[in-house]
Amino acid sequence: MASPDTTHVLHRNLTIIPHLATTGNASTIHTTTPSHPSLIDAACGASVSVLGHTAPEPVKSAIITQLNSLPYVYTGLGLTTSSAEDLASFLLSNKPGGLSRALFLNSGSEAMEAALKAARQYHWEKGDTKRDVWVARKQGYHGNTLGALGVSGHDERRKQYNGTKMLNEEKVRWIEPCYKFRGMRDGETEKAYGERLVAEFEDVVRKECDEEGNCRVAAVVMETVSGMSLGVVQPVEGYLAGIKRVCEKYGVLMMLDEVMCGMGKLGTHLHTWMHYPDFSGPDIQTVAKALCAGFQPISAVLLSEKVVSAMKTGSGNLANGHTYQAHPIACAAALAVQEYIRDNNILELVTKRGELLTSCLKEEFKDYDKVGDIRGRGLFQGVEFVEDRKTMRPHSEESKIGLKVAQWALDKEGLFLLPSVGKSGALGGEFVVLSLMYEVPEEEVREVVKRLGRAVRGVLGE
Known part of the structure; x- marks a missing residue:
């Protein structure tokens, strides 16, 4: 194993020698480090490896089959594959919460970046081009790309870029997170707490409206259940539904980031927002991590018919694209993962x-x-x-x-x-x-x- 001074890999920590992982099975990772020959992964990596560190046979088979038939196509040439179409159908055939189309990318950060662009395009296609303000929650985290980091209220991750205009700070308005353990006042009920946060959100949105009622807010961005910025904080009952009502009142899109918390982590439902029965669903949603359980890099942006319809009747195009978008092998692997989860x-x-x-x-x-x-x-x-x-x-x-x-x-x-x-x-x-x-x-x-x-x-x- 190379030392910190001789390795050619730019590791996250430049002062230590990382453990060399060699094999894995179930939740165990094996390394060459004598003091740590085997480790129990109680984090699924970064909440990714939800099926463990050995691929089930159907996932292996799906990857090999796709590799042998068609390993890659460029979607910019007007091509698609059955693996991408089948994965999208699996996720959206019953149109959960009105979500009807999927855009497949490679990471959670990339998905969030694409989601922000899709929200902007939605308003642009409708001729509402002045909507360039975003509402996000303090202590939220949405990814490491500049756009996603710009709507992430995480001080440590932002500190090198604050004040440089790289994060577009003047276009983001911040609201408090729904964090009842720290945020509820003495004597306040959960219902009253949620209503207070919703009212504070509406005040922020209202301030971005002119006398004629034209609003500059494009979207509100939040994690359904917080990940690593607050440590698995769920919303109180009525909060998500209240936020959605305000969004509909002012023509603001609601974006839910389920990159970390989604795809079955909470049990029962594939999408975390489905655990809140009074909530009808977001306009745009992102998923990743458990989508393919780490067997291939893939993420997705799920869009409502409302958003897609504006693009369709407007320019007729998605104003975004990536070289490895809807990669056939990644889509085949993700579909096999989700079918395995369903079938078992x-x-x-x-x-x-x-x-x-x-x-x-x-x-x-x-x-x-x-x-x-x-x-x-x-x-x-x-x-x-x-x-x-x-x-x-x-x-x-x-x-x-x-x-x-x-x-x-x-x-x-x-x-x-x-x-x-x-x-x-x-x-x-x-x-x-x-x-x-x-x-x-x-x-x-x-x-x-x-x-x-x-x-x-x-x-x-x-």
């Missing part, structure tokens, strides 16, 4: 194992004063640390408690976790995120929680 009733298992995970976490930390909140659903859950439960005072981001817990878990327990990453904003606390593979055995759920418990106490004390 995997989402039912996610729900069941998720209930066990919640129960184990609550039992492990029920008397532990330095865990303030256990939250999430299914196999996507977060644990937030506090100085003590009496005050629920958060640790500062500078303390890096989440990172220290994850590092302890890796070094001493052979357990991969996702930690809070740098300063995300005023409300932020320190946390770790668990994102377990969908077919995780019961005994492994319990083992993961035990190892997490030892890591937390190792850092924060008994």
